[in-house]
Amino acid sequence: MDSVIQRLKEKHAPDSRVEVFDIVATQRKDTIVLQGETTSMPAYEELILLAGSMPGQMEESIRLLPDKELGDAIWGVIYNSVGTLRAEPRYGSELVSQGLLGMPVKILEKRGGWCRIQTPDKYIGWINGSVRAMTQSERQQYLRQPKVVVTSVFARSQQRADSDFPPVSDLVVGNMLVVKGEKEGFYQVVYPDGREAYVRKSDAKETTDWLKSMDLAGESIVNSAYRFMGVPYLWGGTSSKGLDCSGFTKTVYFMHAIILPRDASQQVHCGKLIDSSGDFSGALPGDLLFFGSKATDDSPKERVVHVGIYMGNKRFIHASDYVHINSLDPADPLYDEFNANRYLRTKRIIGEVGTPGIENIFENEFYKQ
Numbered sequence: 001m002d003s004v005i006q007r008l009k010e011k012h013a014p015d016s017r018v019e020v021f022d023i024v025a026t027q028r029k030d031t032i033v034l035q036g037e038t039t040s041m042p043a044y045e046e047l048i049l050l051a052g053s054m055p056g057q058m059e060e061s062i063r064l065l066p067d068k069e070l071g072d073a074i075w076g077v078i079y080n081s082v083g084t085l086r087a088e089p090r091y092g093s094e095l096v097s098q099g100l101l102g103m104p105v106k107i108l109e110k111r112g113g114w115c116r117i118q119t120p121d122k123y124i125g126w127i128n129g130s131v132r133a134m135t136q137s138e139r140q141q142y143l144r145q146p147k148v149v150v151t152s153v154f155a156r157s158q159q160r161a162d163s164d165f166p167p168v169s170d171l172v173v174g175n176m177l178v179v180k181g182e183k184e185g186f187y188q189v190v191y192p193d194g195r196e197a198y199v200r201k202s203d204a205k206e207t208t209d210w211l212k213s214m215d216l217a218g219e220s221i222v223n224s225a226y227r228f229m230g231v232p233y234l235w236g237g238t239s240s241k242g243l244d245c246s247g248f249t250k251t252v253y254f255m256h257a258i259i260l261p262r263d264a265s266q267q268v269h270c271g272k273l274i275d276s277s278g279d280f281s282g283a284l285p286g287d288l289l290f291f292g293s294k295a296t297d298d299s300p301k302e303r304v305v306h307v308g309i310y311m312g313n314k315r316f317i318h319a320s321d322y323v324h325i326n327s328l329d330p331a332d333p334l335y336d337e338f339n340a341n342r343y344l345r346t347k348r349i350i351g352e353v354g355t356p357g358i359e360n361i362f363e364n365e366f367y368k369q
Contacts, residue, residue, distance in 0.1 A: 280346070
């Protein structure tokens with residue numbers, strides 16, 4: 001039974017970051033007892049079928065996620081500028097990712113004040129607060145409402161359309177808010193938790209205008225990346241409050257309405273292969289550069305641990321200590337010998353939208369009306 005469980009995990013849920021399959025089997029006399037939880041219905045159905053074909057009796061108490069105790073409220077929306085996801089439901093646990101204000105999420109289960117959620121890139125983590133639960137009909141109603149997206153790297157909303165009034169909250173690039181109207185250079189907005197505020201028009205765009213003005217080109221990607229220069233490195237960070245390497249590349253592409261997978265080791269499987277030998281003649285601005293350790297006889301598995309955005313002329317911008325520019329050219333004063341020695345490959349995202357792992361934001365099932 002243990003080997004069956006392992007085989008099904010490898011088949012249906014090989015990446016525990018995006019799929020839960022935590023099942024254990026014990027034996028009580030002639031009865032196999034299956035316990036645990038999973039988000040994969042195909043894995044669950046195949047497991048029950050295989051277990052039922054084995055000699056003896058079977059009992060199972062496997063929870064299918066989203067948990068049935070949630071009822072219809074299995075959706076949610078982030079209502080703080082940044083919501084923090086952790087590996088386990090405790091504050092001392094590893095920070096694994098972040099969700100941005102206005103981001104729709106799926107709620108998988110609740111434990112005390114913690115919710116286990118899945119973000120649009122399918123990443124799973126635990127969050128305390130920051131999420132307003134919704135039914136499917138409430139989610140659809142929310143998605144249909146007109147919105148603004150924050151385009152300034154940092155901003156704030158205010159209680160009145162006047163800079164002298166106290167703020168309602170801070171805001172970061174990529175936040176989305178329902179827009180009710182306009183007043184004296186401000187958008188009147190509503191948070192997912194019902195708070196009302198005003199946001200300067202210079203800090204945001206209506207999403208329809210944002211999408212019309214979108215230029216998914218290498219120069220635009222690089223220009224967006226420049227805006228994060230100096231933002232400090234934060235393990236698990238995907239916002240302008242702090243970014244890790246893949247959080248940086250993901251956020252830059254998100255501001256071009258593209259959803260990428262969360263981690264570098266996931267992003268490396270996306271897009272078109274441009275180079276794997278260190279010849280950058282075919283690389284273009286906006287391509288992603290991946291770094292790590294190659295497979296060897298002693299270590300047969302490749303490890304992808306870092307990613308940056310190619311700028312041209314062998315230079316790249318990346319989050320390492322803080323967002324800055326380095327080069328893979330030994331003659332360049334910005335030469336980065338450490339990353340040059342662990343370069344793996346270059347992948348192209350532009351022109352590959354719709355291929356595995358690269359989605360337009362409004363084609364994603366979480367955002368789709």
